[in-house]
Amino acid sequence: MKIHDIAGFANPLRVRIALAEKGLLDQVEFVPVDVMGGEHRKPAFLAKNPSGTVPVLELDDGTFLSECTAITEYLDHAHGEKTLTGRTALERGIIHMLQRKVEAGFLNAVGAYFHHATDGLGPVLETYQNQDWGRHQREIALKTLVWMDGLLEEHDYLAGDQFTVVDITAMAGFAFASAAGIAIPDDLTRLTAWHQRVTARPSLARAV
Incomplete structure (x- = not known):
C-alpha cells in the first residue's frame, strides 16, 4: 500500500494513527505530496483524488481511496480485528455518528477558523x-469541546470504553487547534484527562 500525504498535517495524522493502531506502518510506503508547493492541485494528483486533498491510499491493484473515514474503514475491516470502527451494527452506528459530530463540530470547525480567520497557510x-x-x-469548536467533555463523564474514550476512530478524529482536531491557538478550557477537566491519556498511546508517538 501507498499513502500519498504530507507529514505534520491534521488529516494525514488521522490515517497515520489508524495505521499505527492496526500495526500496519511498516506495510505502507509514504509518498510525500508538496502541498505547500501546490502539488495537490496539479493534474497528476487530481487523477488520484479529484478533491485535491490528502491523504490518499493507493492499493496494490491501483484503487485509490480518499477521505480519512473511508481509508480507516478499509484498514479496520481488511486487517485484523475491527477495533476502530465498531464490531456490531449498533457499535458501528454510534461510532459513525459520534465521529461525524467531532469531525464537523471540532476538526472541521478549527480548520475553518485556521484557514479563514488567521494567516493559515499563507x-x-x-x-x-x-x-x-x-x-x-471557532465558537462552534469551543461548544463542541464542552459536548465532548460530557461524553467522557462515564467512559474513558469518546465512544465508550475503547479507543476508536472518534478519538483519532479528535486528536487530529487538537493538532489543528494547537496551530490555530485554541486550547482546552481549564474547566473541561475530563477532556484534559482524556487528552493526556490518548497522547500517551504508543500509536501517537509512532504516527508523528
Missing part, C-alpha cells in the same frame, strides 16, 4: 478568506 494557498465565518467556526 496568501499563496489561502486564496479565499471570510473572517466572520472563521470566527463563527
